[in-house]
Amino acid sequence: MKRECQVCSAPASFTCQNCAQTHYCDRNHQKEDWPKHKLRCAPILVAHNETLGRHLIAARPLRQGELLLRERPLVAGPRVGSTPVCVSCYRTLPGPRPRLCGRCGGAWVCGAPCEGGAHASECAALRGRNVAVNAQWVLPLRCYLGVKGLKTDPEPDTRWQDVLGLETHEKERRGSVRWSVIQRFVVQELQEAGVISNDAELMHKLCSIIDVNSFEIRGPENASGRAERLKGIYLKASLMSHSCVPNTHLAVSNDFQLVLRAAVPVEKGEIISFNYTGPIKSTTERQDMLSEEKYFLCRCERCLDPTELGTHMNSLNCPACHKDGILTKHETEWTCSNCSKTLKDDVVRTTIFEARRVLDTLDLQNQRALEAVLARFSRTFHPNHAIMIDLKQMLIERYRSNLLVEVKPCKKLLRKKIELCRQILPVIRLIEPGISRLRGLTLYAFHLSIVLLGNREFEAREITRKELISKLEEAEAFLKEAVFHLSYEPKDSPEGILFQQAETALKCLQETITEYQEDERAQEHRNKGIRRGKRR
Numbered sequence: 001m002k003r004e005c006q007v008c009s010a011p012a013s014f015t016c017q018n019c020a021q022t023h024y025c026d027r028n029h030q031k032e033d034w035p036k037h038k039l040r041c042a043p044i045l046v047a048h049n050e051t052l053g054r055h056l057i058a059a060r061p062l063r064q065g066e067l068l069l070r071e072r073p074l075v076a077g078p079r080v081g082s083t084p085v086c087v088s089c090y091r092t093l094p095g096p097r098p099r100l101c102g103r104c105g106g107a108w109v110c111g112a113p114c115e116g117g118a119h120a121s122e123c124a125a126l127r128g129r130n131v132a133v134n135a136q137w138v139l140p141l142r143c144y145l146g147v148k149g150l151k152t153d154p155e156p157d158t159r160w161q162d163v164l165g166l167e168t169h170e171k172e173r174r175g176s177v178r179w180s181v182i183q184r185f186v187v188q189e190l191q192e193a194g195v196i197s198n199d200a201e202l203m204h205k206l207c208s209i210i211d212v213n214s215f216e217i218r219g220p221e222n223a224s225g226r227a228e229r230l231k232g233i234y235l236k237a238s239l240m241s242h243s244c245v246p247n248t249h250l251a252v253s254n255d256f257q258l259v260l261r262a263a264v265p266v267e268k269g270e271i272i273s274f275n276y277t278g279p280i281k282s283t284t285e286r287q288d289m290l291s292e293e294k295y296f297l298c299r300c301e302r303c304l305d306p307t308e309l310g311t312h313m314n315s316l317n318c319p320a321c322h323k324d325g326i327l328t329k330h331e332t333e334w335t336c337s338n339c340s341k342t343l344k345d346d347v348v349r350t351t352i353f354e355a356r357r358v359l360d361t362l363d364l365q366n367q368r369a370l371e372a373v374l375a376r377f378s379r380t381f382h383p384n385h386a387i388m389i390d391l392k393q394m395l396i397e398r399y400r401s402n403l404l405v406e407v408k409p410c411k412k413l414l415r416k417k418i419e420l421c422r423q424i425l426p427v428i429r430l431i432e433p434g435i436s437r438l439r440g441l442t443l444y445a446f447h448l449s450i451v452l453l454g455n456r457e458f459e460a461r462e463i464t465r466k467e468l469i470s471k472l473e474e475a476e477a478f479l480k481e482a483v484f485h486l487s488y489e490p491k492d493s494p495e496g497i498l499f500q501q502a503e504t505a506l507k508c509l510q511e512t513i514t515e516y517q518e519d520e521r522a523q524e525h526r527n528k529g530i531r532r533g534k535r536r
């Protein structure tokens with residue numbers, strides 16, 4: 001195909017290296033066009049097909065870690081089911097009697113500066129109406145006011161037009177439980193408040209758009225370290241399709257900037273994906289979430305494989321032949337790999353549902369309770385079942401906190417923590433190939449326990465210095481890998497802060513290893529001298 005210069009339409013001999021989509025006749029025209037071109041230059045393109053609808057693909061081969069997209073949300077706000085947060089800065093409200101906005105009189109804010117900011121748009125709409133703001137409808141109302149602004153604002157933000165073009169799945173949603181909940185707690189309340197009058201249909205559409213397209217973002221921490229989860233609409237990122245084995249790493253910084261990178265090398269034309277459900281869910285759970293909330297059936301390699309890529313995150317132990325047989329799902333039935341036992345799908349679903357209920361109500365501070373549930377569930381679930389991996393992560397976190405308060409970290413606890421990390425790391429590697437936040441965090445926890453245990457064992461003369469060095473070298477390899485994964489986290493996020501600690505820890509560990517190696521060499525030298533002396 002003949003290529004034309006973007007500026008003068010002459011035959012083009014240069015191509016933009018980043019997007020591989022725009023061409024120029026010479027470098028001067030490329031430079032001249034850059035201020036305009038940089039606004040839409042990205043190595044990913046919007047494509048369309050029957051199954052996925054609009055989706056993103058790689059415009060050229062992508063390297064691991066390569067930046068694909070940086071985007072700010074068009075709008076953000078509290079998510080449904082949020083605890084009361086300040087409607088402007090989103091910090092969890094302090095104390096039992098938070099302050100009401102002095103202008104609209106209906107929204108909780110944490111102080112006078114928060115009466116403007118993100119709250120400004122609905123504040124103006126609610127003024128004089130004597131309405132108590134409900135966190136459930138703050139984000140839908142913001143979207144509604146943005147869309148309305150297309151007609152009423154003297155200089156409207158045309159991006160709201162694009163919001164109206166986002167996927168809604170309205171047909172599937174109409175008449176559903178979700179539809180009734182929105183009718184009751186969003187549409188009806190806003191109609192009663194006199195804010196949306198005859199616009200019930202538009203409000204339903206906007207709520208559908210939020211449910212199908214929004215991203216979860218972490219709000220800022222309040223003084224006690226608590227952060228609320230929020231929702232934001234990112235116009236370009238929302239075109240990305242789902243895969244249970246995604247090829248991107250997605251991070252959102254404290255100022256809500258979304259940064260998307262290639263988690264693995266990606267070929268030109270390959271679909272760009274991320275995991276809508278989060279990684280630690282079984283196929284049964286992911287499929288339910290995706291069909292109930294996103295209205296599609298995932299057909300990715302992980303979902304189609306009854307063993308979930310060999311991880312067995314969806315497998316149960318056979319109740320007939322116990323741990324020898326593994327039950328996996330085939331069509332609508334679960335069959336044992338070892339005997340003729342079968343289970344009906346609804347029986348397994350009830351088991352998973354009950355187990356999740358137990359997990360949701362567990363006291364995470366109680367190590368013994370967590371260990372008891374792990375032991376109990378290990379009779380039913382494969383050791384790598386998503387529920388078991390979740391529990392193991394909870395225990396790793398519990399052990400970490402318990403170890404922090406000990407002057408001399410308990411060896412038994414360290415061994416338990418190491419064992420759990422060892423068990424979950426291979427699973428994470430398979431379901432989150434390439435750059436992975438979860439892998440970075442687990443590797444960091446893993447390395448630290450190996451170092452602490454090695455030191456304790458060496459102090460107690462249970463291992464030699466040589467053995468300690470080899471343990472520290474093992475920890476160093478894990479820490480290096482943790483640093484690699486965490487280096488892609490936003491600097492101001494908890495994971496980004498851990499990255500800085502990990503980098504410092506790596507330097508210290510390398511120095512310690514060098515010191516021990518020198519001591520070891522000096523010792524060997526002395527020993528050789530002694531042996532020579534004895535021979536003489």
Ligand SMILES: C[S@@+](CC[C@H](N)C(=O)[O-])C[C@H]1O[C@@H](n2cnc3c(N)ncnc32)[C@H](O)[C@@H]1O
Nearest residue numbers: 051052053054167212213238239241242294296
């Ligand atoms: C956030 S939107 C993505 C953009 C959307 N495809 C569009 O055309 O606007 C999510 C919707 O995309 C479709 N989708 C995303 N990933 C999919 C997948 N792996 N298989 C089938 N449909 C998918 C589903 O309809 C889903 O509800």
